Amino acid sequence: MEKIIIDKLNKIFKERLLKAVDERVSYSYDASFGQHIPDLVVQVLSAEEVQKTVEIADEFAIPIYPRGASTSLSGGPLPVHGGIVMDFSQWTQKLEIYPDDLIIKVSPGVKTGDIHRLAEHYNLMYAPDPSSSSICTIGGNLAENAGGPRGVKYGVTKDYVIGLEVVTAAGKLIRTGGSTVKNVTGYDLTKLLIGSEGTLGIITEATLRLIPKPLDTMTAMVIFDDLYTAGKSISKILTAGVRPSKMEILDQNSINKVEDYAELNLPRDAAAIILVEVDGDPEVLPKELAVIKKALEEIGVSNVQVAENKEQEQKLWQVRKLVSPAIVTSGYTKISEDATVPLSKIPDMFKKIDEIKNKYNLNIVVFGHAGDGNLHPTINTNMRDEEEVKRVEFAVEEIFNYAIELGGTLSGEHGIGTMKKAFMLNEVGDDGLDFQKAIKKALDPKNILNPGKIFPEKGEKRLVLRNG
Amino acid sequence: MEKIIIDKLNKIFKERLLKAVDERVSYSYDASFGQHIPDLVVQVLSAEEVQKTVEIADEFAIPIYPRGASTSLSGGPLPVHGGIVMDFSQWTQKLEIYPDDLIIKVSPGVKTGDIHRLAEHYNLMYAPDPSSSSICTIGGNLAENAGGPRGVKYGVTKDYVIGLEVVTAAGKLIRTGGSTVKNVTGYDLTKLLIGSEGTLGIITEATLRLIPKPLDTMTAMVIFDDLYTAGKSISKILTAGVRPSKMEILDQNSINKVEDYAELNLPRDAAAIILVEVDGDPEVLPKELAVIKKALEEIGVSNVQVAENKEQEQKLWQVRKLVSPAIVTSGYTKISEDATVPLSKIPDMFKKIDEIKNKYNLNIVVFGHAGDGNLHPTINTNMRDEEEVKRVEFAVEEIFNYAIELGGTLSGEHGIGTMKKAFMLNEVGDDGLDFQKAIKKALDPKNILNPGKIFPEKGEKRLVLRNG
Numbered sequence: 032m033e034k035i036i037i038d039k040l041n042k043i044f045k046e047r048l049l050k051a052v053d054e055r056v057s058y059s060y061d062a063s064f065g066q067h068i069p070d071l072v073v074q075v076l077s078a079e080e081v082q083k084t085v086e087i088a089d090e091f092a093i094p095i096y097p098r099g100a101s102t103s104l105s106g107g108p109l110p111v112h113g114g115i116v117m118d119f120s121q122w123t124q125k126l127e128i129y130p131d132d133l134i135i136k137v138s139p140g141v142k143t144g145d146i147h148r149l150a151e152h153y154n155l156m157y158a159p160d161p162s163s164s165s166i167c168t169i170g171g172n173l174a175e176n177a178g179g180p181r182g183v184k185y186g187v188t189k190d191y192v193i194g195l196e197v198v199t200a201a202g203k204l205i206r207t208g209g210s211t212v213k214n215v216t217g218y219d220l221t222k223l224l225i226g227s228e229g230t231l232g233i234i235t236e237a238t239l240r241l242i243p244k245p246l247d248t249m250t251a252m253v254i255f256d257d258l259y260t261a262g263k264s265i266s267k268i269l270t271a272g273v274r275p276s277k278m279e280i281l282d283q284n285s286i287n288k289v290e291d292y293a294e295l296n297l298p299r300d301a302a303a304i305i306l307v308e309v310d311g312d313p314e315v316l317p318k319e320l321a322v323i324k325k326a327l328e329e330i331g332v333s334n335v336q337v338a339e340n341k342e343q344e345q346k347l348w349q350v351r352k353l354v355s356p357a358i359v360t361s362g363y364t365k366i367s368e369d370a371t372v373p374l375s376k377i378p379d380m381f382k383k384i385d386e387i388k389n390k391y392n393l394n395i396v397v398f399g400h401a402g403d404g405n406l407h408p409t410i411n412t413n414m415r416d417e418e419e420v421k422r423v424e425f426a427v428e429e430i431f432n433y434a435i436e437l438g439g440t441l442s443g444e445h446g447i448g449t450m451k452k453a454f455m456l457n458e459v460g461d462d463g464l465d466f467q468k469a470i471k472k473a474l475d476p477k478n479i480l481n482p483g484k485i486f487p488e489k490g491e492k493r494l495v496l497r498n499g
Numbered sequence: 500m501e502k503i504i505i506d507k508l509n510k511i512f513k514e515r516l517l518k519a520v521d522e523r524v525s526y527s528y529d530a531s532f533g534q535h536i537p538d539l540v541v542q543v544l545s546a547e548e549v550q551k552t553v554e555i556a557d558e559f560a561i562p563i564y565p566r567g568a569s570t571s572l573s574g575g576p577l578p579v580h581g582g583i584v585m586d587f588s589q590w591t592q593k594l595e596i597y598p599d600d601l602i603i604k605v606s607p608g609v610k611t612g613d614i615h616r617l618a619e620h621y622n623l624m625y626a627p628d629p630s631s632s633s634i635c636t637i638g639g640n641l642a643e644n645a646g647g648p649r650g651v652k653y654g655v656t657k658d659y660v661i662g663l664e665v666v667t668a669a670g671k672l673i674r675t676g677g678s679t680v681k682n683v684t685g686y687d688l689t690k691l692l693i694g695s696e697g698t699l700g701i702i703t704e705a706t707l708r709l710i711p712k713p714l715d716t717m718t719a720m721v722i723f724d725d726l727y728t729a730g731k732s733i734s735k736i737l738t739a740g741v742r743p744s745k746m747e748i749l750d751q752n753s754i755n756k757v758e759d760y761a762e763l764n765l766p767r768d769a770a771a772i773i774l775v776e777v778d779g780d781p782e783v784l785p786k787e788l789a790v791i792k793k794a795l796e797e798i799g800v801s802n803v804q805v806a807e808n809k810e811q812e813q814k815l816w817q818v819r820k821l822v823s824p825a826i827v828t829s830g831y832t833k834i835s836e837d838a839t840v841p842l843s844k845i846p847d848m849f850k851k852i853d854e855i856k857n858k859y860n861l862n863i864v865v866f867g868h869a870g871d872g873n874l875h876p877t878i879n880t881n882m883r884d885e886e887e888v889k890r891v892e893f894a895v896e897e898i899f900n901y902a903i904e905l906g907g908t909l910s911g912e913h914g915i916g917t918m919k920k921a922f923m924l925n926e927v928g929d930d931g932l933d934f935q936k937a938i939k940k941a942l943d944p945k946n947i948l949n950p951g952k953i954f955p956e957k958g959e960k961r962l963v964l965r966n967g
Contacts, residue, residue: 186658204930215908
C-alpha cells in the first residue's frame, strides 16, 4: 500500500489503523473458505470515518471490505483483492429502543443477540434469529439478509428493517426508508441494500422494527421412519391451518452426529426428526399441536413427542443448535450449503441428496429450516485430499443444479459471496445477471465496494474451495 | 405517431391496437388528477407482446405507460408524455394455485379480489387487501406496492411476492426470485421492482406467497372524545402484547360523512373512532380484545363496543369501506394523501392537520390505517376555484413537510407517481435522489418506461393538481 494512503488513514484512525501482518491475518478468513490477507484494516466508529475512508478508496481505487464478526458462510467479508478491511465489530455504541414506535436503532457492530435481549425486556421481539446470533453483528445480518429458524412464520432480516443510513461508493451519506413500516417514496433502496453483501453501499445505521413478543411457545418432535415422508410432512403441516413459528429438520446423519457429541437420548434409528414450535396464547398452543398431529396421521405419521415443560422444550432446541458444533468437532472441514426448494419439492431434494451422497461417496449431513424449504446439506471433507475435494465440488454443483431445476435457489440465507458466484448464471441467466451488474456499475463504477463477490469473474466455474 | 410505428404495432396487436381518439380518451385518467391522452393503446396478452412493443419503443424512443385498472391515487399510469399506454387489464388468463407450495402464479391483469377468493377456497390467504381490491389488478398492486387495512399485522404487497417475470427496457425477459420464500441469490430485484411504479421494468407474471387463513376474526369499535387521545391509543394498543390484524381510524368529519351517506347510527359527536380487528383462534380473540380494553383503560378510554356477531362485525367494516364513496358523492373533488408517521407521532400529526385545516379554511377529512401510522388526510375541493386550489396546494405541502419532520414519509402506500414527485427532494435529499436516479438511468437509459413519474422534472415545486 502506498505511503500516502497509509498516512491519510493514519490521520483518521491512529491506533485503529492496523498495519502489522499478525494483526491483519486475523482479518483474512470467515466461516467459509479461503484466506486473503488485507493490506490494511481500519476499525470504524462513525459514519464520518466510513465516508473519509471511502473517499480515499475512491481516489486511489482501492477495494474496501466491510466486516462484522466474520461468521459469514459464503465468503462475504473476505478481502479477495487485498485492499482495506473495514472492521465494524467495535462500533457497538448505538442500541436505542423506541418502544412506542416499535423500533430499535442500531450501529452496525451491535450483536444480534443484544438486540433480542433489549427488545424482550420491553415484551417485544426482533424476529430474525440467525443461529450465530450470540456472536454475529447486525451489520453482517443486514449485508447478507440473514435468516434463522423463525423465518417460517416471521420472515428474515429484510422484513424487519425499515430504514438505513448508508455511505455510497462516492462517499455520500444517504438515508433510505425511515421510521415507518410503510414507505413507498421512490425505489426501495432499503431492501435493495440489505442482502447486497456490501457491494452497493456501506450501512452505518439501521432502524429495525419490532413486534409484540408471543406469549408462549410449545414444541413437538416428530420422528420419521423414512426421509421421503419427512419431506412430505412439511407441506402437510404448513397447509393444515396453523402457522408454526419454527420447523426444523435433521436427517439420520445429523441426529447421530448430535448424539455422538452430546448424548441427548435421541432416536438414532430414525430416518429424520422434525422439530415444530408453535407460539402465541398458551391456551391455543396444545390445540394447534393437535391440528398438526391430525394432519400427520393422515399421511401415516404418528410418532409425535410433545415437550411437556420448558426444560424439555429447551432440550429439544438444544438438539438443533448442536448440529453445527457436532459436525465441526468431527475434525474434518465443514462445507455448509443452503440450497432452497419449493415446499412440495423437499422430498425430491432429499432423495437427490441421498443419491449424490452415494454417487460421490461423501459424508453429507442434511438439516435445515424445513418450513422454508431451506435445507443445509453439509459436507464433511478432508481439504488435503485433492481427489475428495474434487468429488465435493461435483456433488455441490449437482445439488445446486437440482435445486434450480426444482424451481429453487442456490442460496436461501447464506448469500453468494465468493462461494457460489460461479453458479449465478445457472440461476439468473445472462440477461438477469446483466440487470444486476448494471445496478452495481451504476452505484459503484470503480468497483471499490467488496469486489470479487456475487458476480462470477473470468474462468470461475466451480465451487470456490481452494481460492486461498 | 409515425406511420411505421403504427404499422409495426398493428401487425402484433390488430384489433387490440387502439387508435381512435374516443378509445384513447378512456386511457387518459386514473383516480388522481390530470388528463393525458396517449397516442396509442395496446392491449397486451403475453410477455412476447410486451417484449415486441418495448423493442419498438426502444427503437423509436417512445414512452410506454403500463396500466391496470387505473385505480392509482398518485398518477401512476398517466401517459404524461403521450406515447403508448400498455393496457394489462385484459390479461387475466393466468391464475394458478399450488396449495402444497403455498403459492399462486398470476398474470398482471388478474383482479386482486379474484386472488383472495381462490386462496380462501383452499383455506389460505393472500394478505394484501387494498380497498380497491374488487376492481384493481395485481399488476397495479405490484407497480405501486399496494397496502391495505391488514398491513398492520401482515404487511404489504411486497411482503407476499417471491418471484417475478419482467421485461426490461432493453426488451429482455428476465426472472427474479423464484418459488421459494427465501432467496438471497444476488440483488433482490423482486423487491426493487415492486413499488418502482413501472419505471424499471414491466412485470408480466408474479409468484405470490400464501399463508394459512386465520380461523376467525373479532372487531371492536373504540369511541374517543378527543383526537389526541385517539392518536395516543394506537401505540398503547400495539404495545399491549397482541397484534391486531386491522386498526383503522376515522375522525369526526369522516364519521359524519359516512353517517350522512349511509345512516349507520354512528356516534356523530365522537372526535374519532378506531376499528380494531383481531384474528386467530376463536377462543383467544375475546381474551385479546380484553387485553386491548385494559390497555385503553390505562389512558382513560372506556367506550369500547365489541361486535357480538358476524353481522355486526361486517357492519363496522362497512363503515370504513364507505368513507371514500361518502366523500366522493359530496360533489367536490377528492384529494387523497397518505403521509405516514412513526406510531408515537400520530397524535402530533392529527393536531397539525387540524391546525392546517383551520389555517387554510379547508374541508379535510382524516381516516386511515392507524396501526401503520398511515393516515389518509383527504381534502374535498372545488377544482374550478383557483384560489381554493392554491390553498389546497399550500396545505398539502405543509402536511408533507410535517410528516417528514416527524420522521415519516410522503407516501405510505399510494406511491409518488405524478402527484408527489415535487416533494421527493424534501424527503430523500439530493444524494438520495441521485442514488435512485442512477438506478433508473442504468436500467432504462432512454427513459422509455413510464417517464415523468417519481422524479421531479425541472421547475416542479408543488402538488400537481392542474397538470391536465
